[in-house]
Amino acid sequence: LTPNLPECFFPWAFADAGISEVAQIRLANGPNHCAGRVEVLHNQQWGTVCDYSWDLQDAGVVCRQLGCGTALSAPGGAQFGRGSDRIWLADVNCRGTEVALSDCRARPWGDSNCTHGEDASVVCTGNLYPSRHCGWCRDQAGKLSDPALLFESSLRERHPQPALPPPPSSTLRPWPALPQCSWSPGGEAPSWGHRVWRLPGKP
Secondary structure (H helix, E strand, O other): OOOOOHHHOOOOOEOOOOOEOOOOEEEEEEEEOOEEEEEEEEOOEEEEEEOOOOOHHHHHHHHHHOOOOOEEEOOOOOOOOOOOOEEEEOOOEOOOOOOOHHHOEOOOOOOOOOOHHHEOEEEEOOOEEEEEEEEEEEOOOOOEEEEEEEEEEOOOOOOOOOOOOOOOOOOOEEOOOOOEEEEEOOOOOOOOOEEEEEOOOOO
């Protein structure tokens, strides 16, 4: 017996050479590919994750693995409907720095007293992408601002509007809310699912 080895109690899939395999995951029954019930593929069968100890750190790992930005919430109680297959995982415990959910600790595969009424879910931000719009904005006093760039979420259909994370640049400063802006190309940019960031420089 080797009780001190975490693999004995947390046996994710391992290759013959001892290299951990990344288990495939998906989000089911949600409004888009970055929100829904968490499902994991094991032994060529999809199954759900129990919401016991499920939290925002665990959800963050799921969002990162799926390329869906950061986690907005980690709802339990089968918020996106009950699964119908196996409940593969329970007591998932991620540090929050893992690349994949299969790097996190959990009970052995299928070892769960949960029901599908306790299926875990995730709601992610989606990624931000620069839109085609850039221009000038005015603050509440009507003063012309620094140049501005509009970023949009990859999840345009999500509701309600989330707090979008910053784009990958430390030189950009966020507006607290969507200001009055003049955009190029012309026309008003849609306000939902977007966030304005100020560029360095002066008009």
